[in-house]
Amino acid sequence: MHVALTGATGFLGLRLLRELLTRHDSLTVLAHSGGACALRRITRFMELTGAPASLVEELPRRLRTVDVDLGRPRMGLSADAFQELADELDVIWHSAGNIKLDDALVNLRQVNVEGTRTVLELAAVGVRKPVVHHISTAFVGGARRDGVLYEDELDDTHGFENGYEQSKYEAEVLVREWSRVHGRPVVIMRPGVLVTDLPPHPDLPRHPMQFIREAGQSWLPEVTGAMSHGNRPVLRMPGHPHGHLNLMPVEHAAAVMVQLAGMPSSGRVDTYHVVHEHDVSVDVMTALTERFMRVQVKIVDEAPEDPTPLEAATDLYPGFMAYLKHRRRFDDTRVRTLLGPVSSGIRVGVEYLSSGLTTKATAVSGTGAR
Ligand SMILES: NC(=O)c1ccc[n+]([C@@H]2O[C@H](COP(=O)([O-])OP(=O)(O)OC[C@H]3O[C@@H](n4cnc5c(N)ncnc54)[C@H](OP(=O)(O)O)[C@@H]3O)[C@@H](O)[C@H]2O)c1
Numbered sequence: 001m002h003v004a005l006t007g008a009t010g011f012l013g014l015r016l017l018r019e020l021l022t023r024h025d026s027l028t029v030l031a032h033s034g035g036a037c038a039l040r041r042i043t044r045f046m047e048l049t050g051a052p053a054s055l056v057e058e059l060p061r062r063l064r065t066v067d068v069d070l071g072r073p074r075m076g077l078s079a080d081a082f083q084e085l086a087d088e089l090d091v092i093w094h095s096a097g098n099i100k101l102d103d104a105l106v107n108l109r110q111v112n113v114e115g116t117r118t119v120l121e122l123a124a125v126g127v128r129k130p131v132v133h134h135i136s137t138a139f140v141g142g143a144r145r146d147g148v149l150y151e152d153e154l155d156d157t158h159g160f161e162n163g164y165e166q167s168k169y170e171a172e173v174l175v176r177e178w179s180r181v182h183g184r185p186v187v188i189m190r191p192g193v194l195v196t197d198l199p200p201h202p203d204l205p206r207h208p209m210q211f212i213r214e215a216g217q218s219w220l221p222e223v224t225g226a227m228s229h230g231n232r233p234v235l236r237m238p239g240h241p242h243g244h245l246n247l248m249p250v251e252h253a254a255a256v257m258v259q260l261a262g263m264p265s266s267g268r269v270d271t272y273h274v275v276h277e278h279d280v281s282v283d284v285m286t287a288l289t290e291r292f293m294r295v296q297v298k299i300v301d302e303a304p305e306d307p308t309p310l311e312a313a314t315d316l317y318p319g320f321m322a323y324l325k326h327r328r329r330f331d332d333t334r335v336r337t338l339l340g341p342v343s344s345g346i347r348v349g350v351e352y353l354s355s356g357l358t359t360k361a362t363a364v365s366g367t368g369a370r
Contacts (some may be wrong), residue, residue: 002257004028006070006119007096009038011136012194013204013256014045016095021062023258028064028089030075032096035065044203070096070115072200086126088324091261094119095135101164101210101319116171120178124215128192131185132175133261138190138246138273138330139168139285143331144325145240151190151271151334162319168351178268187261189269190331192246193323195348198368209288211320213357216292233310235295238303239324243282246275246330248354251368252344256335263338275334277343282324287350292357299324 003020007013008029020027031038039060046056066085074082098111116134123132141149142165144158154173158168173189173336179186193208200207253274258270286297295309295310304311346352346367355366 001090002028002088003091003093003094004030006030006065006094006115007032007094007135008066009033009041009045010095010097010199011196012096012191012210012250012254012266013037014042014133014205016093017042017256018046018051019254019258020093024065026062028066028085030068030070030096031065031068032069034067036088038065039063041203048200048201048204048213055094058109070118071110073118075118081123082122085129086122089122089126090128090129091133091339092123092130092190093135093261094117097135098167100162101162103163104187105166106161107204108163108172112164112167113170113174115325117250120175121182124178124182129184131265133187133189133257134171136172136175136188136190137165137168138192138275139165140172140190140362141168141328141330142166143322144328145325148329148331149273150331152274153233154271155364161322163246163303164224164266164319165229169225176269185265186269187258188269189260190271190330191257191274192248192276194253195247195353195356196250196368197346197352199358199360199366201359209353210357212289224360232290232294232296233308234298235289235293236298236300236304236307236311237289237321237324238301239282239285239299240327241282241299241320243327244279245282245285245323245326247280247348248274248276248348249344249348250365251341252346252364256342258277259339260335270334272335274332274335275332276348278348279320280348281301284348284350284353288353288357291350291354328348 003024005013005017005027008017029038043056043059094116096115098108108353123130140154142156142158142160175186175188193207196207231351256274289297
């Protein structure tokens with residue numbers, strides 16, 4: 001069985017690749033940054049996360065790279081090369097994406113929607129009818145802030161918190177439609193926000209919540225210094241006092257996804273919420289912000305009309321802060337029905353999250369390193 005993976009150099013893709021290497025002798029990496037660079041990044045990830053030396057040595061033999069740009073027609077390949085690639089494949093994992101919540105919709109669509117369209121075209125023309133495993137997000141649920149979201153739901157009536165959600169929603173619509181028109185099976189995996197306790201490193205992909213640490217490191221001390229005299233300044237952040245968010249350890253998410261891929265298919269679209277069994281309360285997010293930004297956070301209903309200079313300068317990550325108002329849950333009955341309880345045993349709290357945002361002077365450690 002021959003498997004290809006897009007986004008293999010990403011935060012999730014690297015973990016998916018590591019899991020897939022435990023099941024397949026060789027894989028094709030559809031590399032955005034060029035084959036040599038992708039191989040170097042993958043090798044570095046394996047080294048930093050404690051992969052056996054034998055695995056690291058084998059990577060050049062086991063990984064074939066094909067240079068692609070999902071934002072271009074046929075991924076930037078010639079018609080012949082595109083067909084040749086398609087004909088070799090039995091499975092395509094599509095993990096590449098633009099995850100910048102606040103990017104312009106046109107940029108997000110180019111990779112998340114048009115890139116997905118191109119992956120589906122590749123699958124459509126392959127003689128071996130490769131199965132597509134599409135990495136979506138639980139956040140296709142959009143701006144619906146409470147209630148329960150089910151795995152078979154896909155609905156845009158509540159709108160979206162940001163362009164990223166919208167582009168991922170549009171990609172799922174495309175995937176479902178493709179499956180219907182072509183009569184082909186597709187597996188859609190929807191993770192919650194992916195996190196790790198593996199400390200940041202210049203050679204590793206960026207942690208999705210790194211913005212919290214950066215805000216505390218860069219411009220913020222100047223602002224807080226100017227307005228505080230010893231005490232921590234108060235930062236009023238719009239949210240819900242009972243808000244909660246699903247944060248899923250990325251290593252566990254990858255393991256669950258690869259397990260799900262091995263499950264019997266319905267022959268149509270199988271959608272799974274790959275989420276942590278416990279949500280993280282808004283208090284954890286508050287404590288994390290206080291730790292890294294040296295402020296005192298007060299959750300308020302709406303953005304203050306009289307913002308302090310600090311508050312005026314603090315839109316930590318446009319597109320993310322709306323999630324402090326969320327109280328919805330992602331139902332993962334389909335996953336648990338197939339796999340049984342899928343607990344990672346990891347408690348995602350302030351210490352776990354802090355570890356993933358704090359550079360260590362010594363070697364990388366954490367449950368994410370193995
Ligand atoms: N991170 C999360 O919290 C989260 C949560 C839910 C769902 N997801 C989904 O999980 C998937 C992976 O996310 P991630 O966290 O791994 O993102 P990431 O760390 O930003 O990685 C994105 C990957 O996509 C590749 N890529 C970007 N533009 C490309 C293009 N034009 N052509 C080909 N490849 C391209 C990147 O390659 P280069 O690095 O070489 O550019 C990289 O390998 C995405 O579909 C995302 O929507 C992520």
